[in-house]
Amino acid sequence: MVTPVTTSGPTRVPPTSKVLSVSSLRKAYGGTVAVDGVSFDVGRGEIVGLLGPNGAGKTTTINMVLGVLEPTSGSIHIEDVDLARQRSAALERTNFAAVYSPLPGNLTVAQNLRVFGLIYGVKSLSARIAELLEEFDLVRFRDTRCGVLSSGEQTRVALAKAMLNRPHLLLLDEPTASLDPATARDIRERIRDFASRGTGGVLWTSHNMYEVEDVCHRVLFMSHGKVLLEGDPRTLPGEHGKASLEELFIAVAREPLALERA
Ligand SMILES: Nc1ncnc2c1ncn2[C@@H]1O[C@H](COP(=O)(O)OP(=O)(O)OP(=O)(O)O)[C@@H](O)[C@H]1O
Incomplete structure (x- = not known):
């Protein structure tokens, strides 16, 4: 389509x-x-x-x-x-988002962002997560498991994850x-x-x-x-x-x- x-x-x-x-x-x-x-x-x-x-x-x-x-x-x-x-x-x-690479569905949105933030060594991680939840309109899904989100919501989480380390690429x-x-x-x-x-x-x-x-x-x-x-x-x-x-x-x-x- x-x-x-x-x-x-x-x-x-x-x-x-x-x-x-x-x-x-x-x-x-x-x-x-x-x-x-x-x-x-x-x-x-x-x-x-x-x-x-x-x-x-x-x-x-x-x-x-x-x-x-x-x-x-x-x-x-x-x-x-x-x-x-x-x-x-x-x-x-660098960071990336792809449809064929979904975030772990059994973790909540906040947990996923925390895990990837730790992997990327993001400083002041809690503040960065709060900022991204706000920016990607995800505050209400903060404690929702990613696996139950719609495709569009999952894409927003994937993009928030991709922005965690403020990538240059x-x-x-x-x-x-x-x-x-x-x-x-x-x-x-x-x-x-x-x-x-x-x-x-x-x-x-x-x-x-x-x-x-x-x-x-x-x-x-x-x-x-x-x-x-x-x-x-x-x-x-x-x-x-x-x-x-x-x-x-x-x-x-x-x-x-x-x-x-x-
Ligand atoms: N591990 C592999 N072993 C052998 N051939 C491979 C392997 N990975 C990719 N190829 C081949 O390399 C070519 C390019 O594949 P690639 O996945 O990069 O294409 P693409 O442009 O991303 O396609 P699509 O739009 O379908 O995602 C294809 O012919 C594919 O079959």
Whole structure:
């Protein structure tokens, strides 16, 4: 289902510096190359959409940036910190939320935030949790077990968890999947607000092209493990003779080689 979007696109905040630099990143599983020499960056204050059909290599890329998967080759810098050499220093500037990675359902909202806050070594944790409960409209769910919350409520908790350590790089894998349009819009507003503060940048995957056009300053189209196209989601379709981002997406999925040659 497509979420209708009414706003006219994100306010461009010129990136002042890079929060993520990925260079010649590659991940192979035997003969299967999931990510094939990908290079890109994310600026501070910028929301970058990582797009592509199923199996393009988006999640593999995100998992390497998160330090969950080890690249076969290539480098990842979070701000100026090399993930391979200074793993803890790099990862303490990062956080993420993904639908396939729900928080433990038997813990309450407050307990989940406390556990993750302790893992991240958040200072003045009780005050930070109170702040996030307020910010993400979760005060009334503070003592509710996460497992009984609705999808939208769970997404808000996942985002609150992702903000605990005030990350400079926020990775979001389909954060609005399965949310109703009003809740999805609310989540987009919160992420836009995070980026507009100018302390961090966002790498976002989504299959909802209307949402991407609404939120992302820049998009990267992946196919078969490579970045084929990069640009402003509002002008990129026209540059490739397509009427909309959705049409361009379908072209990338169906005829990646034609676009690669273009
Ligand atoms: N552990 C693995 N072993 C072998 N192949 C893998 C492994 N993990 C991923 N792949 C393959 O790598 C490719 C990229 O997968 P990935 O999950 O990164 O794609 P994706 O773009 O995130 O797709 P989706 O939109 O469906 O989530 C796929 O062809 C997948 O089958």
